[in-house]
Amino acid sequence: MLARHQDPIAAIATAPGRGAVGIVRVSSPQPLDGLIDAVCGRRLQPREATYLPLRDAAGQAIDHGLALHFPAPHSYTGEHVLELQAHGGPVVLQLLLARVVEACAGARLAEPGEFTQRAFLNGKLDLAQAEAVADLIDASTEAAARSAGRALGGALSKEVAALRDQLIQLRMLVEATLDFPEEEIDFLQKADAFGRLERLAAQLQAVQQRTRQGALLREGLKVVLAGQPNVGKSSLLNALAGAELAIVTPIPGTTRDQLSQSLQIEGVPLHIVDTAGLRDDTADEVERIGIARSWSAIEDADVVLFLHDLGRWTDPGYAAEDARIRARLQGVEPHRILQVFNKADLAAPPPGELALSAKTGAGLDALRQRLLQVAGWQAMPEGVFIARERHVQALARTGEHLALAAVQARSPEPALDLLAEELRLAHDALGEITGAFSADELLGVIFSSFCIGK
Numbered sequence: 001m002l003a004r005h006q007d008p009i010a011a012i013a014t015a016p017g018r019g020a021v022g023i024v025r026v027s028s029p030q031p032l033d034g035l036i037d038a039v040c041g042r043r044l045q046p047r048e049a050t051y052l053p054l055r056d057a058a059g060q061a062i063d064h065g066l067a068l069h070f071p072a073p074h075s076y077t078g079e080h081v082l083e084l085q086a087h088g089g090p091v092v093l094q095l096l097l098a099r100v101v102e103a104c105a106g107a108r109l110a111e112p113g114e115f116t117q118r119a120f121l122n123g124k125l126d127l128a129q130a131e132a133v134a135d136l137i138d139a140s141t142e143a144a145a146r147s148a149g150r151a152l153g154g155a156l157s158k159e160v161a162a163l164r165d166q167l168i169q170l171r172m173l174v175e176a177t178l179d180f181p182e183e184e185i186d187f188l189q190k191a192d193a194f195g196r197l198e199r200l201a202a203q204l205q206a207v208q209q210r211t212r213q214g215a216l217l218r219e220g221l222k223v224v225l226a227g228q229p230n231v232g233k234s235s236l237l238n239a240l241a242g243a244e245l246a247i248v249t250p251i252p253g254t255t256r257d258q259l260s261q262s263l264q265i266e267g268v269p270l271h272i273v274d275t276a277g278l279r280d281d282t283a284d285e286v287e288r289i290g291i292a293r294s295w296s297a298i299e300d301a302d303v304v305l306f307l308h309d310l311g312r313w314t315d316p317g318y319a320a321e322d323a324r325i326r327a328r329l330q331g332v333e334p335h336r337i338l339q340v341f342n343k344a345d346l347a348a349p350p351p352g353e354l355a356l357s358a359k360t361g362a363g364l365d366a367l368r369q370r371l372l373q374v375a376g377w378q379a380m381p382e383g384v385f386i387a388r389e390r391h392v393q394a395l396a397r398t399g400e401h402l403a404l405a406a407v408q409a410r411s412p413e414p415a416l417d418l419l420a421e422e423l424r425l426a427h428d429a430l431g432e433i434t435g436a437f438s439a440d441e442l443l444g445v446i447f448s449s450f451c452i453g454k
């Protein structure tokens with residue numbers, strides 16, 4: 001494993017396919033002078049773009065492009081980096097890639113995320129920032145991109161560092177006390193150790209709140225449109241998307257297969273899934289399969305938008321079917337179900353219920369706001385940084401250990417060794433976010449999800 005981190009690595013850093021310009025880059029712990037001589041035929045001024053022929057083994061130009069040399073440690077990876085910026089055709093770039101691997105002793109193709117992994121290993125980025133690099137590339141809305149930019153700039157890392165500094169001070173107090181058992185409680189009280197613990201827990205909650213918002217921006221919300229046939233699920237999808245994506249007809253059972261569309265509300269990505277209308281009595285084999293898929297989509301949903309038809313709401317047959325669906329929805333946590341009444345242009349909704357008309361567009365804005373509310377989104381004035389479920393979980397574990405520490409602190413006879421141990425565990429959990437205490441395995445999972453060349 002260690003030896004692999006010493007290999008020179010090379011990759012095409014730009015997106016696959018045709019482009020105006022494409023970049024091949026190499027990163028190596030060893031100086032790249034031999035490679036530069038071979039491919040560029042001359043020395044390069046550090047960090048200065050030079051236009052020249054990029055040569056193959058026979059000295060023939062593969063392309064004319066820009067070469068850029070970043071000697072270590074002043075590069076993205078912290079290693080020696082050479083960039084060849086060529087014309088962006090796939091064949092040209094493949095030839096250049098093959099050429100640098102051949103001309104650079106010991107070089108191999110980079111694995112996904114390996115350049116960024118090296119930046120992490122060389123201390124150029126911490127783990128939360130490295131993840132933000134991938135999130136910036138994957139961002140599907142402007143809000144997500146901006147908040148990934150903030151995380152890459154170290155916003156999450158700074159908040160975590162502030163918590164960690166407080167925690168370290170507290171640990172020092174407690175650990176010091178462990179060595180002088182006679183005076184222990186008195187000493188801790190004088191140093192306001194327990195007050196510090198409470199303030200730290202409060203500070204953690206604020207960071208957790210912001211991190212959850214960041215995770216929502218990254219993952220988005222999966223909203224499944226469910227309900228009986230013909231209630232207007234596909235019409236609602238089309239109305240939210242502002243385009244005729246799904247087929248709409250007055251015939252019940254129109255939608256057979258799922259149709260997903262990603263959109264955004266105030267920058268929060270929303271993945272809307274239209275499903276086949278739920279009913280028990282269909283004789284149609286295709287529709288039955290579609291309905292089975294509807295139920296599995298409902299299980300996967302963050303929010304099930306359970307849609308009703310006000311035109312038929314008082315019809316006994318409709319009500320009976322509705323009751324059957326409700327019974328089957330028992331397994332879904334109530335906070336994940338959002339009841340919505342469609343076709344408000346035909347009849348008034350039951351009092352207090354959310355109503356809309358997919359046909360006229362009335363009530364759509366209220367629905368959007370309601371979805372954000374269900375998701376737990378709070379419009380924060382600027383400053384949300386992107387985050388991942390992994391960070392949310394690590395903060396939650398930090399909080400659990402702080403809570404257990406507080407139990408000791410509040411007890412009339414605190415067990416200081418237990419208090420110290422919980423604080424240590426809280427510290428470890430916090431360290432996972434920036435990678436201070438990350439297992440190799442975790443690092444592997446994180447970096448392998450990057451695109452190649454990053």
Ligand SMILES: Nc1nc2c(c(=O)[nH]1)N(C=O)[C@@H](CNc1ccc(C(=O)N[C@@H](CCC(=O)O)C(=O)O)cc1)CN2
Nearest residue numbers: 013023025068070073074075076077078083124133454
């Ligand atoms: N052509 C090109 N564009 C790119 C990248 C790249 O690698 N190549 N990046 C790659 O993802 C991003 C930029 N990231 C970079 C981060 C650090 C350094 C760098 O040279 N750092 C030095 C010097 C810093 C300074 O002068 O302030 C250092 O950290 O010491 C370069 C690119 C986006 N654009």
Ligand SMILES: Nc1nc2c(ncn2[C@@H]2O[C@H](COP(=O)(O)OP(=O)(O)OP(=O)(O)O)[C@@H](O)[C@H]2O)c(=O)[nH]1
Nearest residue numbers: 229230231232233234235253254255277343358359
């Ligand atoms: N008046 C009125 N009609 C609507 C409204 N929304 C949908 N419809 C009509 O209701 C019928 C069914 O609409 P769809 O969107 O296909 O319903 P669905 O729930 O997707 O139906 P299935 O795919 O069969 O499950 C169509 O004729 C729509 O034009 C509405 O708000 N008001």
Ligand SMILES: [Mg+2]
Nearest residue numbers: 233234254255
């Ligand atoms: Mg439909």
